[in-house]
Amino acid sequence: MLTLYGQYMSRAQRCLWTLEELGVPYQHVKTNQTLGESRTPEFLKINPNGHVPALKDGDFILWESMAIAMYVAKKYGQGSLWPASVEDEGHVMQWALWASLEVETFVVNFLRHAMLYPPEKRRPELAEEALRVLPAPLKVLDDALAGREYLVGNRFSVADINVSTVLLLADVHKHLGVDTFGNVTGWLQRVADRPAWQKLPSLK
Ligand SMILES: N[C@@H](CCC(=O)N[C@@H](CS)C(=O)NCC(=O)O)C(=O)O
Incomplete structure (x- = not known):
């Protein structure tokens, strides 16, 4: 049984979405980082960074939200969320690193310093x-x-989950001028219409 640590309103979102898309059974421990629950001595044994999310799969522990989403997709979603070819796999990793390094830091800074703090x-x-x-x-x-519905291999994959969650978190895309980018806006709508994404708020 997998255990996913991290409440819905955090980067745990992309891991929960991946698990829900695939229908993988898991236990959800709703560690609330805003209450300091990711900084307790017990939690630091799971993720020494003091962040959510984290995943336990038996004795195996994994942190970094995009790595968790990719691990779950590769283990349980071969041919669906995880692509079949090495080239497409390369693109899944490309998009995760790109979203994390080129986009997410700035989006989170905007969220914190314009909206949350x-x-x-x-x-x-x-x-x-x-x-x-x-x-x-x-x-x-x-x-x-442009001219495609999804990021990799023309089917919905964990790449769409990893990248779109950077913009969907707390509806931040509505404040970043994303609506001037027509292809991004259409794609965000398409992926946010998926039942597994729609279900997430009820998980809390
Ligand atoms: N790069 C990490 C970032 C994790 C992260 O910063 N998580 C935030 C919540 S979204 C957190 O736990 N903050 C609480 C803290 O740092 O005390 C990932 O993607 O997993």
């Missing part, structure tokens, strides 16, 4: 930097989606 904790320059930097990678994503 109390005013006294906000650093407006970080929100402004995000708005300045993000159009370039969003254009890359928009161009990649």
Whole structure:
């Protein structure tokens, strides 16, 4: 039995989505990072970074949300969420690293410093930097989606989960000018219509 640690309103979202898409049985421990639950001595034994999510599969432990989503997809979703060819697998990894390194840091800075943090904790320059930097990678994503429905191999895959969750978290895409990128907007709508994504808020 798999155990996924991390409440829905966190990067655990992409792992929960992957598990729900595949119908894999799992136990959900709703570790709440906003209450400091990811920093307890017990949790630090699971993820020494003090972050959610984390996954336990028997004695095997894995952290980093995109790595967890890819692990679950590769183990349980061969030919569906995980692609069949080595080339498509390369693209799944490309998109995960790209989303994590080129996009997510800026999106999270925007979320924190324009929306989530109390005013006294906000650093407006970080929100402004995000708005300045993000159009370039969003254009890359928009161009990649021209004439295609999904990112890899023309079928829904864990690449779509990893990349779209960066923009869907807390509906942040509505505040980043994503609507000026037509292909990205259509794709976000398409993936967010999936029943497994729709189910997630009820998991909390
Ligand atoms: N790169 C990591 C980032 C994990 C992360 O920063 N998680 C946040 C929630 S989305 C967290 O646990 N924050 C609480 C803390 O750091 O104390 C991943 O994708 O798993």
